[in-house]
Amino acid sequence: MALFWPTVTFATLIVFMGAYLFVDGVFSVVGALGARKYNENWWVFLLSGICGIALGILTFTIPWRWVPRSFTSWLSGPFL
Numbered sequence: 001m002a003l004f005w006p007t008v009t010f011a012t013l014i015v016f017m018g019a020y021l022f023v024d025g026v027f028s029v030v031g032a033l034g035a036r037k038y039n040e041n042w043w044v045f046l047l048s049g050i051c052g053i054a055l056g057i058l059t060f061t062i063p064w065r066w067v068p069r070s071f072t073s074w075l076s077g078p079f080l
């Protein structure tokens with residue numbers, strides 16, 4: 001599939017990356033809130049989790065924005 005539809009394959013990988021960012025962000029936020037009593041730098045983990053959640057949501061809402069046109073035309077050019 002990757003050889004015949006590189007754009008779709010790349011978009012699928014981006015959606016999987018968005019899912020990973022979102023889930024990792026949720027776990028980071030939960031871990032940061034649980035580590036408030038034991039770690040004085042818990043806010044760094046909280047900020048990282050919030051950024052991960054935001055990037056995951058952005059990746060889900062507009063996945064085609066993250067696929068540069070030059071990359072897709074470069075990939076699909078030899079197959080046309």
